[in-house]
Amino acid sequence: xxxxxxxxxxxxxxxxxxxxxxxxxxxxxxxxxxxxxxxxxxxxxxxxxxxxxxxxxxxxxxxxxxxxxxxxxxxxxxxxxxxxxxxxxxxxxxxxxxxxxxxxxxxxxxxxxxxxxxxxxxxxxxxxxxxxxxxxxxxxxxxxxxxxxxxxxxxxxxxxxxxxxxxxxxxxxxxxxxxxxxxxxxxxxxxxxxxxxxxxxxxxxxxxxxxxxxxxxxxxxxxxxxxxxxxxxxxxxxxxxxxxxxxxxxxxxxxxxxxxxxxx
Numbered sequence: 001x002x003x004x005x006x007x008x009x010x011x012x013x014x015x016x017x018x019x020x021x022x023x024x025x026x027x028x029x030x031x032x033x034x035x036x037x038x039x040x041x042x043x044x045x046x047x048x049x050x051x052x053x054x055x056x057x058x059x060x061x062x063x064x065x066x067x068x069x070x071x072x073x074x075x076x077x078x079x080x081x082x083x084x085x086x087x088x089x090x091x092x093x094x095x096x097x098x099x100x101x102x103x104x105x106x107x108x109x110x111x112x113x114x115x116x117x118x119x120x121x122x123x124x125x126x127x128x129x130x131x132x133x134x135x136x137x138x139x140x141x142x143x144x145x146x147x148x149x150x151x152x153x154x155x156x157x158x159x160x161x162x163x164x165x166x167x168x169x170x171x172x173x174x175x176x177x178x179x180x181x182x183x184x185x186x187x188x189x190x191x192x193x194x195x196x197x198x199x200x201x202x203x204x205x206x207x208x209x210x211x212x213x214x215x216x217x218x219x220x221x222x223x224x225x226x227x228x229x230x231x232x233x234x235x236x237x238x239x240x241x242x243x244x245x246x247x248x249x250x251x252x253x254x255x256x257x258x259x260x261x262x263x264x
Contacts, residue, residue: 055115056084056085057082057085057089058116059115060078060082060116061119062074062075062119063120063121068123068145068151069101069104074098077098081093081094082117086111095108095119098119103123103124105123105124105125124143126151127155127171128155128168129150131157135154140165155171155187158188163190170196174214178221184200195208204237206237206238207238207239208241216240217240219240220246228248236251
């Protein structure tokens with residue numbers, strides 16, 4: 001039996017265009033096109049967000065325990081830089097403007113959607129007056145506010161520039177040592193020779209000198225109740241710079257007045 005003859009199919013050769021297209025990495029092309037579209041979209045989005053007319057700021061909200069500052073004063077000082085839109089406002093410039101005020105210890109700024117800046121302020125906490133015109137805060141940092149804003153009744157500290165923290169530490173230690181006597185420090189001075197002198201809340205001046213400053217203060221605390229407390233009205237100063245004793249200066253006018261009263 002004769003076998004059937006099979007018809008031979010001739011394959012068509014691919015054209016040059018087909019061969020070219022088949023050789024292109026279409027997946028990579030798709031990724032490139034997608035990236036280009038995203039880049040272009042992102043570019044215009046960023047440009048839109050940077051436009052100061054996009055979501056313009058309308059409010060600067062002040063927060064903090066303000067005693068020597070007012071919200072109106074803070075608003076005025078930050079107004080020139082708190083401008084533009086929500087996304088392009090310079091928050092660092094706003095913070096620096098607030099911190100330019102002497103009574104501002106620190107400030108932080110954050111955006112609150114959709115049109116508000118929140119300005120949180122920590123005000124200086126003065127411990128004492130420093131030298132002539134300045135104040136010293138709880139951290140030993142010096143600031144100089146307007147004279148009319150300086151609180152009354154603060155103790156006065158004096159010392160060489162750059163030694164503010166050391167003088168403040170000495171003030172706290174000495175004030176604590178005097179507390180059992182019911183006395184506080186009205187003025188504490190460290191001079192250029194590093195010698196210490198105090199004026200107490202009862203008006204008495206106390207000279208401690210250099211060197212063994214704190215032991216001399218403790219010696220004064222021990223002798224004061226028994227020897228000096230009863231004569232405070234005539235007491236002007238006590239000099240503790242002696243190794244085995246102390247020197248006292250009395251108000252001679254009050255002594256003479258007491259004698260005349262006793263005689264007459």
